[in-house]
Amino acid sequence: MSNTEKIEIDNGIAPFPKPAVLLGAIIDGKPNFMNLAWMTRISFKPHLWIMSLGKGKYTGQGIREQGKFSINIPGADLVVELDYCGITSGRKVDKSKIFDIFYGKLGDVPMIRECPVCIELTVNQIIEMYERDLIIGEVKHIYTEERFLTDGKLDQKKINQLIYTQPPGHYWTLGSTIGEAFSIGKELKA
Template sequence: MEKVRLDPNQLPPMPVALVGTLAEGLANFMAAAWITRVTIKPPRIGVGINHRQWTHGRIQETGAFSLCFPGPDLVEKTDYCGLASGRNADKSAVFDVYYGDTPGAPLIRECPLCFEVVLDQAVDLATHTFFIGEIKTVWADDAIVADGKIAVEKWNPLLLTMPDNRYWTLGNHVADAWSVGKALKKGEAK
């Protein structure tokens, strides 16, 4: 198959989260998809947020945030949280908000998976800050849990693709990671 050169502003599908913070005493949420795991022990996660976003300064003020991962049933509310600014709208009114163990990290009951995160560091970049935090508590609907872990096939997370700016869901399980390639590692495959 022939390769085609593309504009470098391409990204793979990304999980969508609603980043929660406290803003002037109210829960505030923004949609974000520039999220990645950073370390395993302790469990750290990072999220890129544009400097001009209302949430950006609120994370710096509180030192904490949440990542609430919606399913496709929340696509309209999720997109709204990416369109409206917490400076002008009370986005907490759109959700059933609750609090766990981490002050400054409001959670969304309708999201099947939520992380409470305490800020470790903020890496300032040209247009964004990459906020890295330790995951302190994870809350999941029991309907998406199997054997004490998230069962993705039961959850069906919302994904974003860019630059086409579309929401998607997952397809089928293809293979098991750190397993399917063992034959090649042992030199058994051709």
């Protein structure tokens, strides 16, 4: 056991990394993408994800109007484009021109071909909370390429997914695997 004393720090920080993704939606008749890190999976059956967007976000308006959207998971090679989509509003700039866009089975959900993983979702529910819109999306289709798979499963090393930490606000890539979840802990069982 450690004798290290804990100290209190600012309760407004988010002390864990989050995935850095690009949300896509049609707004005013054209594709738009925004940078987002405040998201997580909340259910296996049905497959539900929740995103927290600031009220008034342009892409959020498109998601509300269309009832569907995409989550595009970029690799480290897209860090500049990801950041650009977070500091530039689609109200002023056509961000779709920086990507090769494709559409899947839902027909009009814009996805980014350069991203290793692209997910089509429909809106399950939108919850208004304080200054945020909590968008719950149901996964309908997931797309990738053979080169991002190992033994038929997504390979995080091949994807080289970006993660975000705050503060101070940095992008990272994942490190090495250190153990198998729900297995390595068996070493402590008596």
